[in-house]
Amino acid sequence: FRVKAANSDGIWHEKEASVRLLIRSPWWATGWAYGLYALLAGGAVWGFIRFYTSRIQQQQAMKLSRREAEQLKAVDELKTRFFSNITHEFRTPLSLIMSPVEKLLRDNRFDEPTQQTLALVQRNAHQLLRLINQLLDLAKLEAHHMVVSPMRGGITEFVGHLTESFRPLADQKWITLTYSADEPAEEYLFDADKWEKILFNLLSNALKFTGSGGSVTVTLSINPDPVATDVSWVSICIADSGIGIPPENLPHIFDRFYQVDASHTRAYEGTGIGLSLVNELVGLVGGSIRVESQPGVGTTFRVLLPVQPTSANPEAPTVIVPDKAPSTTAPLPTVVFSDSEPVADSQTPLLLVVEDNADLRNFLVSSLSADYRMLQAADGEAGWHLTRTELPDIVVSDVMMPGIDGYELTHRIKTHPDTDHIAVVILSAKAAHHSLMEGLQEGADDYVSKPFHLDELQLRLRNLISRQQKLRDQYRQQFALPGRSRSSVDSPHTTSRINGLEDVFLRRVYELLENHLNDPALTVDWLADALAMSGKTLHRKLHSVIQLNPHELIRYYRLRKAADLLRAGHSPSQTASLTGFKTPSYFTAVFKEYYHKTPTEFIQDDSGMNRA
Ligand code: ADP
Numbered sequence: 259f260r261v262k263a264a265n266s267d268g269i270w271h272e273k274e275a276s277v278r279l280l281i282r283s284p285w286w287a288t289g290w291a292y293g294l295y296a297l298l299a300g301g302a303v304w305g306f307i308r309f310y311t312s313r314i315q316q317q318q319a320m321k322l323s324r325r326e327a328e329q330l331k332a333v334d335e336l337k338t339r340f341f342s343n344i345t346h347e348f349r350t351p352l353s354l355i356m357s358p359v360e361k362l363l364r365d366n367r368f369d370e371p372t373q374q375t376l377a378l379v380q381r382n383a384h385q386l387l388r389l390i391n392q393l394l395d396l397a398k399l400e401a402h403h404m405v406v407s408p409m410r411g412g413i414t415e416f417v418g419h420l421t422e423s424f425r426p427l428a429d430q431k432w433i434t435l436t437y438s439a440d441e442p443a444e445e446y447l448f449d450a451d452k453w454e455k456i457l458f459n460l461l462s463n464a465l466k467f468t469g470s471g472g473s474v475t476v477t478l479s480i481n482p483d484p485v486a487t488d489v490s491w492v493s494i495c496i497a498d499s500g501i502g503i504p505p506e507n508l509p510h511i512f513d514r515f516y517q518v519d520a521s522h523t524r525a526y527e528g529t530g531i532g533l534s535l536v537n538e539l540v541g542l543v544g545g546s547i548r549v550e551s552q553p554g555v556g557t558t559f560r561v562l563l564p565v566q567p568t569s570a571n572p573e574a575p576t577v578i579v580p581d582k583a584p585s586t587t588a589p590l591p592t593v594v595f596s597d598s599e600p601v602a603d604s605q606t607p608l609l610l611v612v613e614d615n616a617d618l619r620n621f622l623v624s625s626l627s628a629d630y631r632m633l634q635a636a637d638g639e640a641g642w643h644l645t646r647t648e649l650p651d652i653v654v655s656d657v658m659m660p661g662i663d664g665y666e667l668t669h670r671i672k673t674h675p676d677t678d679h680i681a682v683v684i685l686s687a688k689a690a691h692h693s694l695m696e697g698l699q700e701g702a703d704d705y706v707s708k709p710f711h712l713d714e715l716q717l718r719l720r721n722l723i724s725r726q727q728k729l730r731d732q733y734r735q736q737f738a739l740p741g742r743s744r745s746s747v748d749s750p751h752t753t754s755r756i757n758g759l760e761d762v763f764l765r766r767v768y769e770l771l772e773n774h775l776n777d778p779a780l781t782v783d784w785l786a787d788a789l790a791m792s793g794k795t796l797h798r799k800l801h802s803v804i805q806l807n808p809h810e811l812i813r814y815y816r817l818r819k820a821a822d823l824l825r826a827g828h829s830p831s832q833t834a835s836l837t838g839f840k841t842p843s844y845f846t847a848v849f850k851e852y853y854h855k856t857p858t859e860f861i862q863d864d865s866g867m868n869r870a
Contacts, residue, residue, distance in 0.1 A: 259276065259277045259278075259279050260274050260275070260276040261274060261275045261276070261516045262274040262275075263586065266641055275297055278517050283491070287390060292794075294763040299755075300375060300520075303351050306804070307505050320321065320332075325451070335401075337445055338400055338401050342394055342397040342398070343394070345390050345392070345393050345394045345397065346474055348386075348390050348861075349387065349390060349394075351587050352383055352386060352387050352389075352390065355379065356380060356383045356384065356387065356551075357382045357384065357865075359379050359380045360380060361869070362376055363376050363377065363380060364770070374659075376622070378617055379384060379620065381617075382617065389531075390473050392456075392531050392532070393531070395455065395535055395539075396514070396531065396534070396535060399484065399538045399542065400534075400606070404542060404546075405849065406449045406452065406542060407449055407451070407638070408447040408449050408566065408574055408575045409447065409448070409449065409574055409575050409576060409577045409825065410445050410447055410568045410576050410577065411444070411445060411446070411448070411450060411577025411579065412438040412443045412446075412577075412578060412579075412649075413446055413448065413492055413565065414442075414480070415482065416444050416450060416453070416479060416577060416580060417436050417437070417438065417439065417453075417457065417476065417478050418664075419459065419495060419579050420457050420461070421435065421437040421457075421461065421476045421639070421708040422437070422452060423730065424461050424462075424465060424474075425815055427465055428474065429430060430463060431465065431468070431469075431470050432464060432469070432470040432471055432781055433468055433470065433472050433473060434472075434473040434474070435473075435474050435476075436474075436475045437475075437478075438475070438476070438477050438478070439477070439478035439479070440479070444472075444480075444481075445568050446490065446492075446565035446566065446568040447565060447567070447568055447569060447571055447574055448492075448543075448565045448566075449543055451579040452542065452543050452800045454540045454561075455535065455536075455539055455542060455561065455575070456536050456539050456561060457494065457496075457534065457561075459532040459535060459536045460496045460536060460559050460561070461476070462532070462555070462783075463498060463532060463533070464496050464498035464500065465498075466526055466557075467498065467501050467530070467557070467838060468499060468500035468501075468520060468556075469500065469501070472498065472499040472500055472556075472697055473498070473499050474496070474497070474498045474499075475495075475496075475497045476494065476495070476496050477494070477495040477497075477636065478494050478495075479492075479493050480492050480493075480565070481493065481692075483564075485547075486634065488566055488567060488570055489564050489565070489566060489567050490563055490564070490566075490567070490568070491561045491563070491565075492562070492564075492565055493560065493561070494558050494560075494561045494563070495558060495559070495561075496561075497556060497557070497558040497559075497661045498556050498558075498699055498869065499555070499556040500556055500557060501553065501554070502551045502552050502553040502554055502555055502556055502557055503518055503549075503551040503553065504518070504553050505551075507599055508549065508636055509549060511531075511533050512533050512534055512536075512537040513534060514530065514531065514534040514548075515529065515531065515534070516534070517530040517531075520869045524658070524660065524661075525660035525661075527615075540561060540563070542564075543563060543564070545561060545562050545563035545564060546560075546561075546562045546565050547560070547561045547562075549561065550562045551831075555769075557725055558571075580593065584854070590814075592810040600816065604631075605649040606630060606631050607629075607630050607631070607650075607652065607723050607726075608630070608631045608633065608648065608649075608650040608651050608652075608656065608683045609626060609630040609631065609633065609646070609650055609651065609652050609653075609719070610632075610633040610635065610641065610644055610645060610650040610652070610653045610654070610665065611623055611626075611632065611633070611634045611635070611654050611655075612634075612635045612637070612638060612640075612641030612655040612656060612659070612664070612684070613634075613657075613659075614636055614637055614660060615654040615656075615660045616636070616828055617801050618635050618656075619636065622634075625712055625716075626716070626719070629719075629720075630652075632717075633648055633650055637659050637660045637661045638655075638659045638660075638661045638662030638663060638666060638667045639662055639668055640669055641653065641662040642657075642662065643653060645667075645670075645671055645677055645680065646674070646676060646677060648798075649676070649677065649680065649795065649798040649799060649802065650680060651680065651681065651723065651726060651802060652680065652681045652682070652719060652722055652723070652781070653667070653680055653683070654673060654682075654683045654685055654715075654719075655667050655668065655684055655685065656684075656685050656686065656693050657681070657683060657684060657685075657686040657687075657693070658686075658687070659696070660742060664684050664685075664697070665684075665696055665697060665700050666700075667682075668682045668684065668697065668700040668701055668702045669700045669701070671701075672700065672701030673701075675763065675789075675790070675791075676795050676799060678762075678763070678793055679702075679761075679799065679802060679803055680802075681703040681722045681725075681726060682701065682702045682704075682713075683702065683703060683704045683705070683706060683718065683719065683722070684697040684702045684704070684706070685707075685708060685710065685715075686705070686706075686708060687706055687708040689706070694707075699717065703722055704718050704722065706718060720821070725861070726802070729761075729803075730802075730803065730804060730805050733761060733764060733803060733804045734804055734806070736805075737804065737814070737818075746868070753804050759803055762801060764801065764803060764804065766789065767785070767789070767800070767811070768815070770785060770789070771811075771812065771815045772819075774838075775815070775816060775819055775836070775837050775838050776835065776836050776837065776838050778840050779833050779837045780795070780812060780838055781812075782797075782809055782812065784810070785808060785812070790869050794810075796808055813848070814852075816838060816839065817835040817837075817848070817849060817853070818834070819836075819837050820833050820834075820836075820837045820845070820849060820857070821865075822862065823836055824857055824860055824861050825861075827863050830842060830846065830857035830858060830861075833845070833857065834846075845857070846862075
């Protein structure tokens with residue numbers, strides 16, 4: 259604030275006075291405040307834009323997920339429709355397989371082996387039909403097309419009859435099957451079709467997962483509902499003394515396609531459909547199911563199903579219980595085909611079939627026994643044992659087997675020195691490329707996918723055998739049997755013969771012979787020991803690789819070497835000792851027997867020929 263003064267004459271003073279004043283802005287007009295305003299305005303704009311875009315995004319996402327759900331539903335419906343259509347389509351040809359076969363079986367016009375083949379077809383067609391029906395039921399349940407249709411009938415009799423139909427299977431597996439119901443044979447209304455499906459699945463599981471000597475007990479009781487007068491509850495308890503289910507797996511067993519053991523090496527066949535179907539059917543008829551199990555002790559399934567007195571619907575149709583147990587569950591005696599005479603000649607190739615399905619195993623054995631000597635094993639472990647003890651020419655193995663699977667079996671065969679020469683054919687229901695690759699990687703010689711044509715398998719086996727024979731001939735030729743022809747004279751030197759060999763086993767044998775030839779104690783037993791093999795295995799293996807027995811091989815090897823040494827200028831007596839003959843006279847005798855000339859004559863002829 260500056261002040262300049264003037265006097266009354268209007269003359270201004272030169273100097274001025276000043277006071278320095280500082281006027282501060284109010285808080286709302288400071289730079290900070292403006293900054294804040296700008297920031298707030300910016301934030302508001304940003305927030306609005308965010309809000310707006312996220313709303314648009316949300317709306318879009320909602321629209322998208324609605325559309326996705328609709329599409330999924332449509333695809334699902336399509337899948338279910340396709341699924342049930344195709345299953346339906348399966349049923350027609352299947353019925354046209356079953357009915358004619360049934361008719362042929364009834365006619366009784368065929369001989370025993372043909373009847374048995376027909377029975378095999380019938381049994382497997384039945385099994386396929388049951389599976390297809392289960393899939394169809396699942397599809398129906400999913401589409402809510404399955405309805406409860408009560409019928410009138412005696413519950414005790416119905417359940418008893420169903421249990422009884424499993425008697426043949428139980429007898430075959432040496433399982434004690436008991437049924438107890440202390441209820442009067444009164445009639446009720448219940449959905450017999452659903453009940454049959456529920457009980458059938460539970461009973462087949464109980465028998466499937468129980469070993470020989472075990473027991474399966476079915477107990478039935480009927481109790482009136484404590485409140486409702488027109489409902490009674492049937493409690494059916496199916497207890498087995500089988501393998502049981504581990505506690506951690508129990509919560510999942512009703513899930514679709516769930517199997518406690520779903521590995522390659524599982525011991526029990528199945529699809530994991532049964533219990534999920536049971537669960538849904540029990541729910542559909544308004545019942546409940548509980549399971550208790552202890553591994554190694556057994557499993558108990560308790561089903562509680564509602565029934566109504568017949569008075570609730572006097573019009574309901576009557577359940578027809580056939581007077582004979584249905585044959586579907588009855589196992590036929592293991593089929594033994596005998597349409598071809600098995601061959602016994604030891605020159606015939608030996609074939610081992612490793613397959614856990616008894617029907618298929620028997621079928622293969624019988625179909626191939628005209629051309630091969632056959633061995634069979636029901637699982638990988640037994641297959642491996644037989645492979646080692648019998649050294650077959652070819653092993654035909656399934657992939658999925660209890661214990662060790664087909665890949666592991668192939669791996670063992672191809673990596674064990676006793677068995678690595680054996681050809682392996684993998685037979686698998688998995689046609690997928692990677693499973694084929696897995697088999698071939700383990701060293702399998704061939705891979706045939708199921709269902710296979712018998713003639714294709716036969717052709718492939720024949721090719722393998724002829725390949726093995728060619729190899730054998732080649733090794734034999736390389737070995738150049740002495741005394742056969744002049745070729746022995748022209749053949750290359752022993753060491754190069756060893757080095758050129760592809761077969762590791764033969765190379766090892768030749769090396770051992772080469773290094774210990776001057777030892778008269780070189781015997782078959784010694785050789786077997788050095789190769790860490792039993793005498794029998796050595797014999798079989800040598801025979802299948804080069805078609806010579808160990809005795810012949812050692813002797814021929816000595817004689818071959820002797821010819822080389824004589825040609826190189828050694829005297830007969832030197833040669834005799836270098837090739838492990840005890841005395842020169844014995845050497846001369848043996849030499850003459852094979853070359854048809856004495857060692858001395860051999861030297862003369864040889865030098866004569868060289869001069870010529
Ligand atoms: P699967 O076709 O394999 O029998 P399920 O749905 O019928 O399919 O059964 C599912 C799984 O529950 C089976 O794979 C088995 O591991 C187990 N399970 C069912 N019933 C029994 C039983 N009685 N004893 C032992 N395990 C059982």
